[in-house]
Amino acid sequence: MEIKHTALAGTLESSDIQFTLSKGTGVEINLDSQVEKQFGNQIRKVITDLLKDYDITDVNVRAVDKGALDCTIKARLIAAIQRATDTQNQPNWEVLG
Amino acid sequence: MDTTTLNLQDPYYYQQWKGLIQSEGLFIESLDDITETLGIYEGDQLIATGSYYENVLKYLAIAPDFQGGNTFNKLVSTLINELATQNIFHIFVFTKPQYQQSFKYLGFKVVAQTEYSTLLETGDYSIDQYIASLPKVSGQNISAIVMNANPFTLGHRYLIEQASKVSDYVYVFVVSQDASLFKTSERMELIKAGIKDLTNVKVVNGGQYMVSFVTFPAYFIKSRADVATYQTKLDAEVFKRIANGLHINKRFVGSEPYSPTTEIYNQSMESVLPPEVDLEILDRKAIGSDIISATKVRQAIEKEDLTTVQKYVPETTFTFIKNNLQTLLRRINDGN
Numbered sequence: 001m002e003i004k005h006t007a008l009a010g011t012l013e014s015s016d017i018q019f020t021l022s023k024g025t026g027v028e029i030n031l032d033s034q035v036e037k038q039f040g041n042q043i044r045k046v047i048t049d050l051l052k053d054y055d056i057t058d059v060n061v062r063a064v065d066k067g068a069l070d071c072t073i074k075a076r077l078i079a080a081i082q083r084a085t086d087t088q089n090q091p092n093w094e095v096l097g
Numbered sequence: 098m099d100t101t102t103l104n105l106q107d108p109y110y111y112q113q114w115k116g117l118i119q120s121e122g123l124f125i126e127s128l129d130d131i132t133e134t135l136g137i138y139e140g141d142q143l144i145a146t147g148s149y150y151e152n153v154l155k156y157l158a159i160a161p162d163f164q165g166g167n168t169f170n171k172l173v174s175t176l177i178n179e180l181a182t183q184n185i186f187h188i189f190v191f192t193k194p195q196y197q198q199s200f201k202y203l204g205f206k207v208v209a210q211t212e213y214s215t216l217l218e219t220g221d222y223s224i225d226q227y228i229a230s231l232p233k234v235s236g237q238n239i240s241a242i243v244m245n246a247n248p249f250t251l252g253h254r255y256l257i258e259q260a261s262k263v264s265d266y267v268y269v270f271v272v273s274q275d276a277s278l279f280k281t282s283e284r285m286e287l288i289k290a291g292i293k294d295l296t297n298v299k300v301v302n303g304g305q306y307m308v309s310f311v312t313f314p315a316y317f318i319k320s321r322a323d324v325a326t327y328q329t330k331l332d333a334e335v336f337k338r339i340a341n342g343l344h345i346n347k348r349f350v351g352s353e354p355y356s357p358t359t360e361i362y363n364q365s366m367e368s369v370l371p372p373e374v375d376l377e378i379l380d381r382k383a384i385g386s387d388i389i390s391a392t393k394v395r396q397a398i399e400k401e402d403l404t405t406v407q408k409y410v411p412e413t414t415f416t417f418i419k420n421n422l423q424t425l426l427r428r429i430n431d432g433n
Contacts, residue, residue, distance in 0.1 A: 006221040008181040012174035012203045014167050020186060022221035032204045060221070064204030066170065 003059050007083035010068075010076035017043075017068035019080040024060035027051060033065035046073045053095045054081050098168075100175050103136040103146065110136070113143040121158035131156070135175055137168065145172045149180060152305075154190040173203050177219070187222040189305070191215070191331075208306070209334035211369075213327045216335065224335075227304050228342035234299065236265025240347040241340060243270045243307050245391070247277040248418065249287040250409050252351065252389035255382035257288075260349045261295045268345060270303040278395055278428055283417070290413035306335050325358050329365035336366075340374050347375045354381075354388075384408065398422070399429050 003023050010018040029044055047061060068076070078095070082088045103110045105128055114134065118125060130150045137145040145168050147157040154176055159168055180188060189208075190200060197207065197215045205217040208224050218224065240260045246253050260267045269288060273281045281302065288300050336348070348370060353359035366376050381388050389409045397405035398418060407415050418425065 005184070006186045008178065008186060011178065012170045014170070018174065018177070018204070020221055022186070034202070062204070062221070 001054050001056050001081075001085045001087070003056065003084045004086050005084060007080050009079035009083060012064060012066055014066050015068060015072065016066050017073050017076050018064045018066075019076050020062040021080045021084040022060045022062075023058070025058055027057065027059055027061070029061045029063065031063045031065065033063075033067075035065070035067060042070070043073060046070050047077060050074060050077050050081075050095070054085075054092065056081065056085075059084075098144070098171070099138045100171070101136055101138065103134040103143075105131070105134055114146055117143055117146055117158050117160060118156055120160075123156060123158060125156075133179070135172070135179065137172060137175075139163070144168060147172050147176050149176055149188075152180065152185045152188050154188060157190075157192075169199055170203060173200070187218065187220040187305075189216060189218050192217070209331055209338055211327070211330045211334055214331055216331055224306055224338065225342075227306055228339055231268075231301055231343060232299050233343065234266040235344075238264045238347065239266045239268070239343065239345045240264040240349055241268040241270060241336075241343075241345045242349045243272065243303060243336070244288075245272040245274075245277060246279075246284045246288050247391050248279045248284065248394060248410065249291050249414050250389050250391050250394055251411060252382045252391075252409070253288070254291055254411055255389075256349060256351050256379060257292055257295065257298060259379055260347075261292075261298055264347065265297060267295075267298045268343065269298060269300045270307045271300065272303050272307055273305065278398075278425065278432070287414050287417060290417075291411045306339060325361040326365060329362040330369055332362075333366045333369035337370055337374060340370075345374060347377060349377050349379055351381045352378050394418075395429075398425055401426070 003021055006020065006022040008018065008020050010016055012018050027048065029047055031040060031043060033040060033043060043063070043065060047063065051059065103114055105111045105114060114136065115125065131148045132150050134146060134148040134156070136143050142160070144163045145159040148155050154173070157172065159172065177188060190205065192200065192215055194210060194212070194215050197210070197217065200217050201207070205219045206223060208216040208218050210216070242256055242260055244253055257267060257269060271281065271285050271288065275281055277284065279287070285300055285302065292298050340348070348366070350363060350366070363376070363378060370376050383389065394406055394409050401422065403419060406418055410418070
């Protein structure tokens with residue numbers, strides 16, 4: 001799927017994560033997290049796996065993490081992806097299921 | 098905690114807002130430079146507020162009991178989300194150096210800083226992307242000129258010519274602000290048309306990083322006289338960062354004998370730019386004792402006095418003005 005425009009999802013409050021997706025070449029992930037050392041790789045894995053499920057190969061991902069759990073990361077990233085690809089009304093059941 | 102939009106035209110909300118802003122030591126400049134204001138309430142008490150103007154966050158204040166916690170994150174986050182609904186994702190904030198770290202925790206990056214203030218940004222664009230988007234040149238002497246060129250005159254031409262003679266390459270940064278009589282695209286085209294013969298000049302858009310700080314928050318500076326110093330120093334720091342990225346080692350400016358603001362600006366640049374970047378102030382071109390200025394050209398346009406216009410501008414600019422005189426006059430009437 002193609003990123004059509006910049007989109008944002010999530011907040012900067014505790015236990016949440018804020019994603020900003022924009023057009024890019026290749027997958028570039030820019031992660032800001034206070035738990036980068038302990039969980040940076042795990043957070044990146046959740047992000048890259050989900051992008052793969054959505055077949056997104058070109059995107060700039062900015063993530064500002066405030067200690068989100070994996071399920072929160074997924075939920076916020078799905079929202080950002082659907083907004084950035086203009087598919088809010090077409091949930092991807094295969095990914096969600 | 099409830100988040101809501103504050104209507105500052107309503108005296109009830111205005112009093113609450115003003116109380117919080119002033120108790121946090123901020124100075125209310127003018128309500129005209131606020132697009133929208135948000136407030137966070139705890140019961141009946143306004144505990145936090147933040148506003149924005151276009152893509153600049155301003156007037157952020159939090160009641161003492163709620164500082165240092167999640168309230169700040171909630172406030173900034175709410176503002177960012179509000180701007181996102183308007184498709185604004187690249188966001189700036191000016192703040193005091195002591196609050197810099199709080200913004201960095203929220204993913205903001207420092208664009209430039211001085212001892213008095215910091216400019217940070219976040220979102221889908223950054224100063225590094227801006228620098229990367231500019232054409233790169235190589236040489237020993239790379240210079241820069243920043244101009245509004247509203248419109249391009251023989252005076253601008255003279256300035257670029259002087260720089261071109263002593264430099265391997267010259268970057269001309271055009272202030273990007275459609276508040277001018279001539280649109281940014283028109284100003285850029287007129288510069289390019291007027292310097293076609295100078296092959297070592299690159300005309301580029303100054304983006305949001307060159308002197309476009311109309312939105313500069315004079316509000317957190319108590320003394321009015323200091324405002325220009327704070328603003329120009331920060332501006333010079335931003336320029337220096339761009340200059341480093343492009344290996345620019347000289348900046349040319351035209352003298353402005355009658356403007357105290359420009360005098361302060363030049364002093365700030367003198368104190369910030371060297372040794373990496375030399376500052377050279379050139380006397381402005383005059384016809385006899387009549388200094389050429391874009392202001393005079395705009396005044397002549399308003400009076401439909403094409404003879405005077407022709408005196409100050411190159412042929413290319415003159416042709417454009419002649420062909421678009423009605424459009425320009427309409428903009429003057431609409432704008433003022």
